[in-house]
Amino acid sequence: MPTGVFLIKWDEVIGGTVYMRYPEDLDVPEPIVQQITISHNFTESYIISKEKQWNSVSHYNENKEIIIVLVLSQYDDGKDYLELLEEFNKELDRDLNENKLRSSLEAMFKNSLSAFRTTDAVITKLSYEVANLKTKEYDIQERFSAVNSLDNLPVKSRILFQLAIQDGINFDTLKKSIKTSTKWLTSVLKTLIKNRIIGYNTEKNLYYIKI
Numbered sequence: 001m002p003t004g005v006f007l008i009k010w011d012e013v014i015g016g017t018v019y020m021r022y023p024e025d026l027d028v029p030e031p032i033v034q035q036i037t038i039s040h041n042f043t044e045s046y047i048i049s050k051e052k053q054w055n056s057v058s059h060y061n062e063n064k065e066i067i068i069v070l071v072l073s074q075y076d077d078g079k080d081y082l083e084l085l086e087e088f089n090k091e092l093d094r095d096l097n098e099n100k101l102r103s104s105l106e107a108m109f110k111n112s113l114s115a116f117r118t119t120d121a122v123i124t125k126l127s128y129e130v131a132n133l134k135t136k137e138y139d140i141q142e143r144f145s146a147v148n149s150l151d152n153l154p155v156k157s158r159i160l161f162q163l164a165i166q167d168g169i170n171f172d173t174l175k176k177s178i179k180t181s182t183k184w185l186t187s188v189l190k191t192l193i194k195n196r197i198i199g200y201n202t203e204k205n206l207y208y209i210k211i
Contacts, residue, residue: 001073002081002112005105008037008058008067019066020098022105026071029054040067046085048078059085061092068092070112084112155180155188160209163198168206 004026009019016037018028032054039047040060049056057078058069068088070081088108096104158178162169175185189207192198199210 002070002076002109003073004071005109005112006069006071007105008033008069010037010042010065016067020102020105022102022109028069028071032056036067036069046082050078057081057085059089061089064092066092070108081112084108087111155184156192159185159188159192159198159207163207163209168201168204168208170205171207174207 004021004023006021006026006028007019008016011017016033018033021028032049032051036047036049036056036058039049040058042060042062042065044060044062046057046059049058055072055074055076055078056069057072058067060067068085070078070085072078072081088104091104091108092101155178159174162174162177171185171189174189175182178185189198189200193200196210199208200206201208
């Protein structure tokens with residue numbers, strides 16, 4: 001989650017200097033300020049700076065000679081905030097007075113928090129859906145296994161049940177899970193291949209259902 005935003009201006013005596021920040025108590029190490037300033041080299045550009053104790057994304061506005069820096073937490077991805085920086089960059093070009101610029105800086109920071117929450121919510125939702133799918137997949141496998149264990153099922157049905165819940169199975173695995181003779185199992189497999197219901201991968205020695 002973003003922790004703050006600040007602006008850097010160039011001073012001919014001391015180099016890069018923090019011109020404005022939000023929140024006001026945002027801690028910005030001096031070496032970081034100089035490093036970001038040097039990295040942009042007075043060229044319109046985006047830069048993601050990731051150090052052991054620092055993570056930020058910045059943009060240099062060539063017209064105003066100002067660097068916009070959004071400070072991020074350790075696991076944030078700077079690429080997620082490039083569009084937000086671009087919007088603030090447009091604000092800089094509007095010749096805002098200092099008070100309006102400060103208000104825009106605050107608004108940018110709050111928007112960055114909204115962007116983070118939206119991204120976080122999407123990731124959480126996707127994680128839940130993946131977990132839910134895995135649970136459903138496990139349930140289906142358990143049901144197939146239960147049906148497959150019934151003694152009155154023909155060998156052909158047991159083979160198809162096994163192949164339906166796995167990407168591919170070799171002969172030995174099929175033989176262990178299906179109680180029948182090697183001769184009969186081989187015969188049924190050949191018939192299923194002949195009828196193009198299943199296939200056989202000669203390189204991996206696996207049987208699979210044809211889709």
